[in-house]
Amino acid sequence: MKKLxxxxxxxxxxxxxxxxxxxxxxxxxxxxxINDIRTMSNQSASTCGKPEAKQAVDxxxxxxxxxxxxxxxxxxxxxxxxxxxxxxxxxKDFRDAYRKPEPVSMFYCTTKFTTIERNAVKIQNIxxxxxx
Amino acid sequence: MNLDEQLQAMANSGHPTxxxxxxxxxxxxxxxxxxxxxxxxxxxxxxxxxxxANIEAAIEDLNTRQLTYQVLNGLLALxxxxx
Numbered sequence: 542m543k544k545l546x547x548x549x550x551x552x553x554x555x556x557x558x559x560x561x562x563x564x565x566x567x568x569x570x571x572x573x574x575i576n577d578i579r580t581m582s583n584q585s586a587s588t589c590g591k592p593e594a595k596q597a598v599d600x601x602x603x604x605x606x607x608x609x610x611x612x613x614x615x616x617x618x619x620x621x622x623x624x625x626x627x628x629x630x631x632x633k634d635f636r637d638a639y640r641k642p643e644p645v646s647m648f649y650c651t652t653k654f655t656t657i658e659r660n661a662v663k664i665q666n667i668x669x670x671x672x673x
Numbered sequence: 674m675n676l677d678e679q680l681q682a683m684a685n686s687g688h689p690t691x692x693x694x695x696x697x698x699x700x701x702x703x704x705x706x707x708x709x710x711x712x713x714x715x716x717x718x719x720x721x722x723x724x725x726a727n728i729e730a731a732i733e734d735l736n737t738r739q740l741t742y743q744v745l746n747g748l749l750a751l752x753x754x755x756x
Contacts, residue, residue: 619731621731623727623728624727624731624732627725627727627728627731628724630724631724634717634720634721635717638713638714638717643711645714646709646710646714647709648704648709648710648714649710649718652701652704653717653718653721656718656721656725659725660724660728663728663729663732667731667732
C-alpha cells in the first residue's frame, strides 16, 4: 500500500513538473498587451458614428498585431498564438471596413468593439492563468 | 438542412459556447433583415463567430471532439456563409 501511495505521489509530482515544463510561463508584456486591447476596445465603443472611430480602430489594430507578433515565438505558447491570430484577423477586418469608401454602420461598429472586447477577456484569462 | 435549421441544432446542443454562438448568429441575421448592417458587414460579423469558436477551441473550453456531427456541420455552415 505504501508503495502504491509513493508511486501515486511521484506520478502527481511528475505531472506538475511536466506541466510546468511544457507550458509557457506568465509573461508581463503579453498580459499588458492583451489588457490594453481589452481596455481600448471597451473605451473606443463610444467613438462609433464619430470621425474618431477610424483612428481608434487603427490603434486597436496596431496593438492586436503587436500581441500576435509578440506571442509568436514564445516556446510552448501555442494556445495563445492561435487565439492571438484569430483576434488579429477580427481587428484587421474592422480596420479594412474603415478603409472602404462605404460608411460603416453603427451596428457593425458597436458589435465589432463588443466582440473584440469579449474575446480579449477570454484570451486575457489564458494569459493570466499561466504558471508563475 | 438550411442555415436556420443548423443554427437550431446548435442552439439545442446544450453546449454553452455553441448555444451562445447560435444565438449571436440569429441576432446578426435579424440585424441584416432589419437593415441595421449591410451584407458584407453581416459576413464579417459571422466570420468573427467562427473565429470566436476557434479561440474557444484554442483554450479547450470548446472541445471539438465532444461536439456532435450536427453541431460541427452548423459551425461549418456558418463558416461557409461567412465566406
